[in-house]
């Protein structure tokens with residue numbers, strides 16, 4: 001029997017121009033595209049070539065013009081400060097237009113970059129939308145990154161202006177943002193001429209005369225700025241994400257394909273309609289925050305929730321359910337780690353019982369593999385469909401999921417269900433051959449990728465090609481390994497590179513190794529991700545000290561932890577380093593990180609045929625036992 005999903009999936013692959021051309025009718029264009037899909041430069045593809053629009057107009061002004069001006073666009077709820085605020089579409093239009101006026105006054109014009117370093121407050125969305133309004137390109141940097149990471153992004157994006165808040169708020173501590181901004185500007189070679197600072201009452205920042213501008217004062221004086229028309233293929237934003245080195249990848253998102261794809265997902269994947277309350281409990285610094293806190297809900301005329309808190313501890317494990325009851329949230333989207341945290345605090349769902357959750361119709365999870373136990377717990381306690389869906393910063397929206405707006409499939413725990421329309425997902429072996437159902441291999445997607453996915457990396461087309469398109473010609477390499485069963489259910493098991501996922505946050509072990517290697521006592525090092533009950537994975541460093549170092553190992557370990565926190569930021573959650581004499585390597589000198597990870601996680605492994613010195617593995621095991629890992633292994637296994 002053919003269902004709505006099968007029809008959509010088949011059409012999207014056989015006739016993508018008709019499929020996405022139809023979806024594009026939900027977006028207001030200044031000029032419709034001349035060509036829906038331009039494949040003339042394959043494997044580089046462009047969507048909606050010749051089309052012109054403004055993303056901010058579609059997300060804000062259009063709804064005011066259509067009579068939604070009084071509807072709430074943004075609900076802000078901060079259990080940390082107790083602040084609650086509702087902003088209507090009409091108010092949002094005014095705030096965004098004025099802030100666009102402020103940025104224009106700072107010299108920002110179409111195509112210029114603006115770095116946004118903000119916590120979870122509505123002004124973060126206002127700043128992003130104001131950039132979109134001007135045709136400027138925003139690059140939001142997560143608040144948990146340290147000045148050095150910010151400086152790397154400043155030097156790559158070369159922004160005209162920076163927008164920040166004076167501080168962010170983590171439970172029990174105020175995170176001063178402004179000193180991070182000042183330090184990053186000092187580190188960076190690119191000189192930023194203008195910093196707009198939103199002063200929060202919890203911590204007012206010192207402003208540097210001539211460079212820094214007070215948000216409120218500037219807005220009070222600013223004239224509203226109209227929407228600037230851009231090409232569909234012009235970049236809307238750059239979002240930096242972890243690759244295999246310390247140099248993050250600047251994922252580029254265009255205007256036209258992004259608006260079309262996100263609007264389409266709201267109806268067909270999430271099954272929400274204009275006016276619904278949509279809550280992505282993530283952070284604007286991540287791709288989930290870009291797509292589903294800011295753009296998709298607003299492009300659809302929904303109400304989006306900006307939540308400044310944690311799933312537990314602000315004040316308790318009932319905080320999500322309180323927000324759902326208070327604002328009649330229809331859909332909640334978060335990372336599995338948030339549910340693991342809630343389940344740990346409230347295994348029997350006592351907090352759940354205190355709140356009316358009748359408005360909630362579905363829960364969506366993404367960002368890391370959903371462990372079946374957590375998923376089952378959520379299903380049992382929430383009694384709504386729980387959808388695990390798989391996506392990446394690069395793709396901007398789900399590669400794979402359970403499309404509630406088309407056809408709701410039975411859930412197989414451990415699988416994020418089926419390839420979304422637009423996605424031809426296949427599993428291939430090292431020889432690039434498709435494997436049999438059930439066999440594990442590299443997950444790849446046949447080109448072209450659908451609209452809304454990355455057309456390139458900022459200033460790095462060659463890296464884009466070599467990272468994603470070269471290894472499997474004609475396909476996009478996801479960097480994930482998994483399998484597809486005989487009913488087309490996709491299983492995403494692990495990364496094939498050294499990217500790890502910590503609490504749903506994507507981190508590069510390579511970047512952490514680069515930091516550890518800077519320590520004067522370190523001869524060589526390796527970082528792996530080890531299994532963690534709460535965060536999915538946590539990083540663990542192995543270091544070999546230089547000959548002749550006699551300092552206290554405890555001091556060195558503490559310095560290493562501090563170094564990673566200072567250079568990458570608290571978000572790296574790097575808390576443990578072990579000192580070993582040698583690292584296991586292949587005969588060609590490649591560190592056997594995968595084997596070390598298996599030992600740490602008590603998994604079975606085969607002795608690598610190419611190992612240079614097998615005697616090093618028991619040394620690694622011993623070191624891991626010293627920190628409470630690798631306990632259950634037997635000597636016979638080594």
Ligand code: COA
Nearest residue numbers: 143144170175282288310335337338341367503504570571
């Ligand atoms: N600014 C500054 N510091 C930040 C920060 C921010 N925006 N976000 C996190 N940090 C800090 C945390 O305070 C913590 O610091 P600490 O080492 O001093 O305790 C560190 O970075 C690590 O953060 P995290 O790994 O998130 O751990 P946590 O203990 O603060 O919270 C969870 C754990 C599970 C509750 C939290 O990660 C969570 O809710 N995750 C799921 C939602 C999500 O963000 N998903 C993202 C993709 S959908």
Ligand code: AMP
Nearest residue numbers: 366367368369389390391392393492506
């Ligand atoms: P990010 O770019 O931060 O969104 O991280 C993307 C990576 O997170 C993917 O390549 C996967 O490794 C992992 N990931 C995201 N969603 C899922 C999921 N639903 N199941 C398994 N892994 C996931």
